[in-house]
Amino acid sequence: MIVKRSDLSWLERLYLPTLWSGLKVTFRHFFNTLFRGKVVTMEYPEQKWVVPTGYRGAPYLVKDQEGRTKCVSCQLCEFVCPPKAIKITPPGPQPNAAVGNVEKTPQEFEINMLRCIFCGFCQEVCPEEAIFLMSDYSLTGTSRKEMVYNKAKLLSLGGVHNDPIMKWKQKQKEAQQQEAFKPL
Amino acid sequence: MINYLNDLIHNNREWVFTLAKIAGVLGILMPMIAYSVLAERKISAFIQDRVGPNRVALPLLGSIPILGPFLTRLGLWQPLADGLKSFLKEDFTPAHVRKVYFWLAPAIALVPAFMTMAVIPFGSFLGTEKMVLADLNVGILYTFGIVSLGVYGIVLAGYAANSKYPFLGGIRSSAQMISYEIAMGMSVIPVFMLVGDLNLSKVIEYQSAGFSSWLIFKQPIAFAIFLVAAFAETNRLPFDLPESETELVGGYHTEYSSMKFALFFMGEYAAMIAGSAMMVTLFFGGWTLPLFGLNEIPQADAPIWYGIAHIVIFLAKILVLMAIFIWVRWMLPRFRYDQLMDLGWRRFIPLALLNIVITAVVLFLTVK
Numbered sequence: 001m002i003v004k005r006s007d008l009s010w011l012e013r014l015y016l017p018t019l020w021s022g023l024k025v026t027f028r029h030f031f032n033t034l035f036r037g038k039v040v041t042m043e044y045p046e047q048k049w050v051v052p053t054g055y056r057g058a059p060y061l062v063k064d065q066e067g068r069t070k071c072v073s074c075q076l077c078e079f080v081c082p083p084k085a086i087k088i089t090p091p092g093p094q095p096n097a098a099v100g101n102v103e104k105t106p107q108e109f110e111i112n113m114l115r116c117i118f119c120g121f122c123q124e125v126c127p128e129e130a131i132f133l134m135s136d137y138s139l140t141g142t143s144r145k146e147m148v149y150n151k152a153k154l155l156s157l158g159g160v161h162n163d164p165i166m167k168w169k170q171k172q173k174e175a176q177q178q179e180a181f182k183p184l
Numbered sequence: 185m186i187n188y189l190n191d192l193i194h195n196n197r198e199w200v201f202t203l204a205k206i207a208g209v210l211g212i213l214m215p216m217i218a219y220s221v222l223a224e225r226k227i228s229a230f231i232q233d234r235v236g237p238n239r240v241a242l243p244l245l246g247s248i249p250i251l252g253p254f255l256t257r258l259g260l261w262q263p264l265a266d267g268l269k270s271f272l273k274e275d276f277t278p279a280h281v282r283k284v285y286f287w288l289a290p291a292i293a294l295v296p297a298f299m300t301m302a303v304i305p306f307g308s309f310l311g312t313e314k315m316v317l318a319d320l321n322v323g324i325l326y327t328f329g330i331v332s333l334g335v336y337g338i339v340l341a342g343y344a345a346n347s348k349y350p351f352l353g354g355i356r357s358s359a360q361m362i363s364y365e366i367a368m369g370m371s372v373i374p375v376f377m378l379v380g381d382l383n384l385s386k387v388i389e390y391q392s393a394g395f396s397s398w399l400i401f402k403q404p405i406a407f408a409i410f411l412v413a414a415f416a417e418t419n420r421l422p423f424d425l426p427e428s429e430t431e432l433v434g435g436y437h438t439e440y441s442s443m444k445f446a447l448f449f450m451g452e453y454a455a456m457i458a459g460s461a462m463m464v465t466l467f468f469g470g471w472t473l474p475l476f477g478l479n480e481i482p483q484a485d486a487p488i489w490y491g492i493a494h495i496v497i498f499l500a501k502i503l504v505l506m507a508i509f510i511w512v513r514w515m516l517p518r519f520r521y522d523q524l525m526d527l528g529w530r531r532f533i534p535l536a537l538l539n540i541v542i543t544a545v546v547l548f549l550t551v552k
Contacts, residue, residue, distance in 0.1 A: 022515035
């Protein structure tokens, strides 16, 4: 394809009309920014980017509507985690008196956010829907230790997950019924 | 002691007052340089739909309820941070530079810009003192002589750095110098043909009659050429060929850091202020304003506010021209240096010559 290049007219070669239109464009931008607030800058710490749904941010633990920690210490996420950022301490054989002998809420659950690569495998593999990659993308701390998030911190950051099934509520009821059942 | 001081002032009146005036001029010029950098950054930001510097806050002033955050947002303290940063940075001298010239170049770039301020009348009278550092009869010749020295700083920096990009910057600068300076000198000749004197105070007197006597209206072509030449003179876009960040890294100051770099930077802005001051003096009536009777040449015993008002008018006019300098920067792409030379040699010099001839003919026909 041949681009046709027409000769510039006398007025165009004078350079002045271009000068004038340049002044107009820059002045319009100046005016709009200063008086109409049409700024493209996002002033970061004060204004934050809203991430789209499905964004893979930091992984946090969640509770269900009744305040039950959903994690059951199956340790699948710990095994699947490619950078080995997750460390779970299971509760051991002692039953939790509050919930009965049905689930194994982890004693401690640590995610090292410095190691985490936000791949989402933990969320993918979790059979209990207890861990989710949320929208936090700016994790900061003043020490390495601070960047290892423990269970309490992960739960408080994760919040509540509305679980329509509530599997463990049923299981707990059954377990309690079983314990209350006295054979003849 | 007091008597001694009185005697000293009395016997060396001229010296004392001149020194005081120099201190005053520098005291205004230095903050103006600092704040024109801020103005540059802010105006650039607004033109590019950005916010500009808005973070530097002073501990106490920043906590005044509404004013503090507003000033912070305005970036009013940014120059302090910038200055402090330049002082604290490492002053690195690369091993391959030519040391003597390397040290000399920033000073040579800065000093001429300051020296041009000496002949510019920045006000009428303050008390009995005339507000000009040196009321030379050949003011404009002095200015052109000094201004052309400023280029040597850049050429020398390009040479002293002893590396590729600064060298290219230096070459471009010298090519630029020979092409615009003649046009610049010729463009103001009609002005002095009209005024009939080379003294800048006389130029202002000539323009004090009213807006119609301002030389921008009488000599628009001369002003246009002078304006373009002033842009080339101060290495501002669209003529910032010696610097051209995008192609020559930093041009002539690539190898400079810390305060030596800051000197080049200050030199550029001081040259902008000096160029604006020259344009105000030559074409915009200097410190006069044909409103409220501020255009009359005052007697030596005029009230002091009168003198202050004149200085303020002069500064305000400079600020307007500085804003135009900054504004134009974001409007035009950089010229190639053959284009600049073409513009200087083949467009402006003939145009300036034509302007001289036309002015001469008109003067010949109208003035007896």
